[in-house]
Amino acid sequence: xxxxxxxxxxxxxxxxxxxxxxxxxxxxxxxxxxxxxxxxxxxxxxxxxxxxxxxxxxxxxxxxxxxxxxxxxxxxxxxxxxxxxxxxxxxxxxxxxxxxxxxxxxxxxxxxxxxxxxxxxxxxxxxxxxxxxxxxxxxxxxxxxxxxxxxxxxxxxxxxxxxxxxxxxxxxxxxxxxxxxxxxxxxxxxxxxxxxxxxxxxxxxxxxxxxxxxxxxxxxxxxxxxxxxxxxxxxxxxxxxxxxxxxxxxxxxxxxxxxxxxxxxxxxxxxxxxxxxxxxxxxxxxxxxxxxxxxxxxxxxxxxxxxxxxxxxxxxxxxxxxxxxxxxxxxxxxxxxxxx
Numbered sequence: 001x002x003x004x005x006x007x008x009x010x011x012x013x014x015x016x017x018x019x020x021x022x023x024x025x026x027x028x029x030x031x032x033x034x035x036x037x038x039x040x041x042x043x044x045x046x047x048x049x050x051x052x053x054x055x056x057x058x059x060x061x062x063x064x065x066x067x068x069x070x071x072x073x074x075x076x077x078x079x080x081x082x083x084x085x086x087x088x089x090x091x092x093x094x095x096x097x098x099x100x101x102x103x104x105x106x107x108x109x110x111x112x113x114x115x116x117x118x119x120x121x122x123x124x125x126x127x128x129x130x131x132x133x134x135x136x137x138x139x140x141x142x143x144x145x146x147x148x149x150x151x152x153x154x155x156x157x158x159x160x161x162x163x164x165x166x167x168x169x170x171x172x173x174x175x176x177x178x179x180x181x182x183x184x185x186x187x188x189x190x191x192x193x194x195x196x197x198x199x200x201x202x203x204x205x206x207x208x209x210x211x212x213x214x215x216x217x218x219x220x221x222x223x224x225x226x227x228x229x230x231x232x233x234x235x236x237x238x239x240x241x242x243x244x245x246x247x248x249x250x251x252x253x254x255x256x257x258x259x260x261x262x263x264x265x266x267x268x269x270x271x272x273x274x275x276x277x278x279x280x281x282x283x284x285x286x287x288x289x290x291x292x293x294x295x296x297x298x299x300x301x302x303x304x305x306x307x308x309x310x311x312x313x314x315x316x317x318x319x320x321x322x323x324x325x326x327x328x329x330x331x332x333x334x335x336x337x338x339x340x
Contacts, residue, residue: 001089003060004030005164007082007096007105008041010071013049015041018097018171023057025124025174026095032126033140036060038091042081044071051187058179060186067192069201072208073101076200079108084195086113091164093142095124098168110166116159117166118144120270122173122293129158136160142167147270147290154289172218172274175297215249217266222248223277225268225295228255229284229305230324236261238328239283245335251275253291269294283324287312304328 006026009016023039030037037058041050042065054062065081082105086094094109096102098120110117123145129138141158142165148155159165217223224243226236236250243250251268252261268275270290280298285291287303287310295301296315303316304327313319320327 002092003036003038003089004033004093005086005089005091005095006037006039006059007094007102008039008050008054009073009097009099009101010041010043010046010050012071013043013046015050015053016097016099016171017176018099018102018169020053020057021171021174021176022095022097022169023054023059024176024179025169026093027058027179029093029124029126029142030058030060033092035092038063038089040082040085041065042067042070042078044068046071047189055185055187056178056181056183057176058183058185062185062187064187064189065192065195066189067196069196070192072205074201074203074205075104075108076203077196078105079112080196080200081192082109083112085190086164094164094166096166096168098170102168106166106168113162113164115162115164115166117168118146118157118159119168121146121167121169122154122270124167124169124174129160131160141165147293152289170274172276172294175276214263214265217249217251217268218273218275220249220275221278222246222281223251223268223275223279223295223298224248224281224283225251225253225285226256226262226283226324227253227285227291228259229286230256230261231284233261235284235324238324242281242328242332245332246279248277248279251295253285253288282312282316283328285312286310287315 004026006022008019026037038061039059040063047066121144125143127143138160144157144167224239226239252266257267270293274294278299281302283304301316302318304320308321
C-alpha cells in the first residue's frame with residue numbers, strides 16, 4: 001500500500017536499461033517518502049532470469065508474471081496485469097519508460113484507473129503543493145517536470161487527488177546505479193490467470209523484425225553534436241571525420257534533423273535521445289532548452305559557435321568562437337599531431 005512501483009520492460013529475458021534507470025530513481029523517491037520500492041515484470045520464460053537484474057537496484061518486492069502470452073508484448077494482457085495489481089496494491093507512484101511499450105501501456109493503465117499520466121518527464125522530485133483555489137495543502141506529491149509548449153517553458157505537473165501518480169521517462173534521462181548486488185527483496189511469482197482473462201490474448205504477434213542500432217550515441221563517451229549552424233549536410237561530414245578521430249559518435253539538434261542533414265535517430269534533446277558523455281562538443285548549436293534537456297549532464301561541454309552570446313555558452317565549460325568550417329579541421333589537425 002502507498003509504495004512506489006516501476007514497470008520493468010524486457011526483451012526476451014533481458015531487462016531494459018530504461019527500467020533499471022527508473023529503479024534507481026524509484027529507490028531515491030521511495031527513500032524520501034519512507035515507503036518501499038516495488039517492481040513488476042511480465043514476459044515468457046523470465047522466471048529465474050530477471051530477478052538478479054532488478055533486485056540489486058534496491059527493490060523490496062518484485063512481482064513476476066511469467067506466461068506464454070506475455071511475450072512478445074501486446075496491449076491487453078499487460079494492461080490487465082497492471083490495472084488488477086494496482087487495484088490490490090494501491091501504489092502512490094508508478095514509473096515506466098517512455099518507449100514504444102510505455103507510450104502504449106501507460107495511457108491505458110492511467111485511463112482504466114482514472115489516475116492521470118505525465119509523459120516524457122525530464123525530472124522527478126517530491127514536494128508539497130498548495131491548492132489556493134480549494135484552500136487545500138498537499139504534502140509529498142510527485143513533481144512531474146517536463147518542457148512544454150515546444151520547450152519554451154518548463155512545466156511542473158502535480159496530481160493531488162488521484163492515485164497512482166504516473167509518469168513516463170525517456171531512456172538516458174535518469175542514470176542507473178546498483179544499490180547493492182546482494183540486496184534481498186521479496187519475489188512474488190503471481191498466477192497470471194488470476195489477473196488476465198483469456199479473451200485478452202485475442203491479439204497475437206505473427207512476426208517480429210528487430211534491427212540492431214546503427215550507432216551507440218547514448219553510450220558513447222565522446223559526442224560531437226551539430227546544429228543548424230553547421231550549415232549543410234557536407235558540414236556534417238566534418239563532424240563525422242572528427243568523431244572518427246576521437247572514437248566518438250555524431251549527434252544533432254532538432255533543427256539540423258529537420259533540415260534533412262542527418263538521420264532522426266541521432267537527434268539529441270527532449271524529442272530525441274538523452275546523452276551523458278564525458279565530453280560533449282556542440283558545433284553550431286544555439287542551445288534551446290529542449291536540446292539542453294538532452295545533454296546538460298555531460299562531463300565537459302565544449303561549444304563551437306560564431307555567436308559569443310549563444311545560450312549554450314552559458315553552460316559550456318569551454319567556448320571556441322568561430323565557424324565550424326574553420327574550427328573543426330583545426331581540431332582534427334592538432335589532435336592528430338598530439339596523439340601519436
